[in-house]
Amino acid sequence: MGRTPGVSVRFKLTLSYAAFLMLAGTLLLLVVWVFLLRYVPEEIQIQPRSSPNHVATGASSSAPGSVRPLFVPNRSDLVRAFVPKAAVVLIFLLVFGLVGGWLLAGRILAPLTRITDATRLAATGSLSHRIRLAGHEDEFRELADAFDAMLARLEAHVREQRRFAANASHELRTPLAITRTLLDVARKDPNRDTDELIDRLHAVNTRAVGLTEALLVLSRADQRSFTPEHVDLSLVAEEATETLLPLAEKRGVRIETSGDVTPTIGSRTLLLQLTTNLVHNAIVHNLSEQGRVWITASVHGRGVALTVENTGENLPPELVATLVEPFLRGTERTATDHAGVGLGLAIVNSITRAHDGTLSLTPRAAGGLRVTVRLPAAPPDRHEAKRDHS
Secondary structure (H helix, E strand, C coil): CCCCCCCCHHHHHHHHHHHHHHHHHHHHHHHHHHHCHHHCCCCCEECCCCCCCCEECCCCCCCCCCCCCEECCCHHHHHHHHHHHHHHHHHHHHHHHHHHHHHHHHHHHHHHHHHHHHHHHHHCCCCCCCCCCCCCCCHHHHHHHHHHHHHHHHHHHHHHHHHHHHHHHHHHHHHHHHHHHHHHHHHHCCCCCHHHHHHHHHHHHHHHHHHHHHHHHHHHHHHCCCCCEEEEHHHHHHHHHHHHHHHHHHCCEEEEEEECCCEEEECHHHHHHHHHHHHHHHHHCCCCCCEEEEEEEEEECCEEEEEEEECCCCCCHHHHCCCCCCCCECCECCCCCCCCCCCHHHHHHHHHHHCCCEEEEEECCCCCEEEEEEEEECCCCHHHHHHHHC
């Protein structure tokens, strides 16, 4: 955006320093005038030694035989001697203030120049540059450190987005490539079973639609484009459990829920998606027989927590740390019949961050995974508080 060129901050500071120095010098000269020259009379006469204690002011005596008085410098003489030198001093202070102020302002604004250069580099896309301002802790050092931290977060975010875009492109390209292959084979083989082709195309299309919807949910969570409302996590967990209960019965997994009222603020739709993903993940990645899932909602001080545990295979900590990465499904990227699109925990992580919460994943000693989502608790409703008080 074009703007009219203005006066630099260094020049403004220089004028400010010089003006302050001139003001201080002028005040000092005024003090000298008030406390010295003000009490000097216009004319001073000293009488002869015969009357040493008598000092006359004004016109000289014309009595016969009087001694000619001795004149000392009066106010006019001091003014004539003082004013030229005061003017010279003020001119010197002006020049000294301009030169010294220019040098001092340049030295003070040097860190700001480095921050500005780093900003221009970041604007061109170079996010790896860091200011690393040396010296003691002050306002400029604090600004430079904050800017370095911002650049580090931006660089990590851009790197994550690029990796995510590459993975998403790969995942979206796979069903399209399978669809094209199936159609090419069907076109070359007119006698191929049409029902089998339709079933396979339907499965591939369903997977592509599921991936697209997951990407949309992930984008919505990252942008925080939702209206906050009061949500009870325990009720959301019960709804997600009822929805996935047929899948759990089909796979022989037993689900147990417990907990108190856990009020929070956020999007009920996104929090339901979060809980559904956690419960679905716990059901799918479980033991082949007699699997268990525990869902607990609890309140801790000013926060609420939703914990989902499941039995399963022993998971190394280094693998658990990567489960929130998009398109990672356990130890492989290859999907099975029940693995989904590899965005379940990534969506959970994004929804949690969008609600100013934290997500923690820890392997269970007996096998399986424990996932805990911590969110800020909702403030007590005023109307409910009045009813309870009454």
